[in-house]
Amino acid sequence: MARSFPSIATDQGTKSKHMDYFIIQEDRSAGYTGSVDASHKWGLPGVHCPSCQDAWSGGANAYPSVDLTPVAALADFEPPRAESLEEYERLCALIRPLLPPGAQLEPGAGFGPLEGKAQGSFGQLFMYFDEVLLIQREALNKLQAEGLQGIKGCPTALRFRQRNSPELLELELLPVGRVHPKCLPPNPQPPCPRCGRLMHPLPDVLILDASTLPAHLDLFRLGDYCNVTICTGRFVEACQRLGLDGLVFQPVEVAATQP
Ligand SMILES: [Zn+2]
Numbered sequence: 001m002a003r004s005f006p007s008i009a010t011d012q013g014t015k016s017k018h019m020d021y022f023i024i025q026e027d028r029s030a031g032y033t034g035s036v037d038a039s040h041k042w043g044l045p046g047v048h049c050p051s052c053q054d055a056w057s058g059g060a061n062a063y064p065s066v067d068l069t070p071v072a073a074l075a076d077f078e079p080p081r082a083e084s085l086e087e088y089e090r091l092c093a094l095i096r097p098l099l100p101p102g103a104q105l106e107p108g109a110g111f112g113p114l115e116g117k118a119q120g121s122f123g124q125l126f127m128y129f130d131e132v133l134l135i136q137r138e139a140l141n142k143l144q145a146e147g148l149q150g151i152k153g154c155p156t157a158l159r160f161r162q163r164n165s166p167e168l169l170e171l172e173l174l175p176v177g178r179v180h181p182k183c184l185p186p187n188p189q190p191p192c193p194r195c196g197r198l199m200h201p202l203p204d205v206l207i208l209d210a211s212t213l214p215a216h217l218d219l220f221r222l223g224d225y226c227n228v229t230i231c232t233g234r235f236v237e238a239c240q241r242l243g244l245d246g247l248v249f250q251p252v253e254v255a256a257t258q259p
Helices: 008-016 069-074 085-098 137-145 233-242
Strands: 021-026 035-043 046-048 082-084 110-119 125-128 132-136 153-155 157-160 168-171 207-209 219-221 229-232 247-255
Touching: 021 125, 021 233, 035 125, 035 157, 046 085, 069 085, 082 085, 110 168, 132 137, 137 168, 137 233, 229 233, 233 247
Parallel strands: 046 082, 110 157, 207 247
Antiparallel strands: 021 229, 021 247, 035 110, 125 132, 132 168, 153 168, 219 229
């Protein structure tokens, strides 16, 4: 029997309609020479999953504010490697109480400060491998003074061998928001129920699902494709007005959830 209910999804779609969203990428034309060779202090290993038979590691999810010191003696959080799903799940259980609200774990996720080498000149913002978003201290202060939401800068441990090195902080990006089903193949396969591995590569043309986009964040990464960093039009407008360079912003389509 068919019955129709008022659609909550449609209401949420309408709410997001006035907000513009953009994919953030490094501005390679900006003329800076900066480069970084670094990784997070701690990390989850990759996993070998008995269910989907894949050995994989995502690695784009990173929580630089999370200090694993309290649990570091209980497990090995350092060398990248592939572990059994059981060991991976044990490590996740140790880390979970230390995570900020809204965080999600995946194989290869990083924690703590970004450690390693950096050199050259940097814009106010810098995207490292399309995954890690770094910001200079004064730019962070300016963006926070704008009242933008979700702008959390965390210390890095980058070593510069030059004078006048900038203070670079890492912006912690929470995974939230999902791609719209209409940019995936018809009848998409669900993620692996054991390890969460996605069965589809990142679509060439992204469309975001309006009902999944957060009202409380101007900067975040996608929950399903976490190597995609998204910001609101408010964030873009603030960067342009304040003259904060180093990034390019590509508009992304947002579609209402189908009822
Ligand atoms: Zn799996």
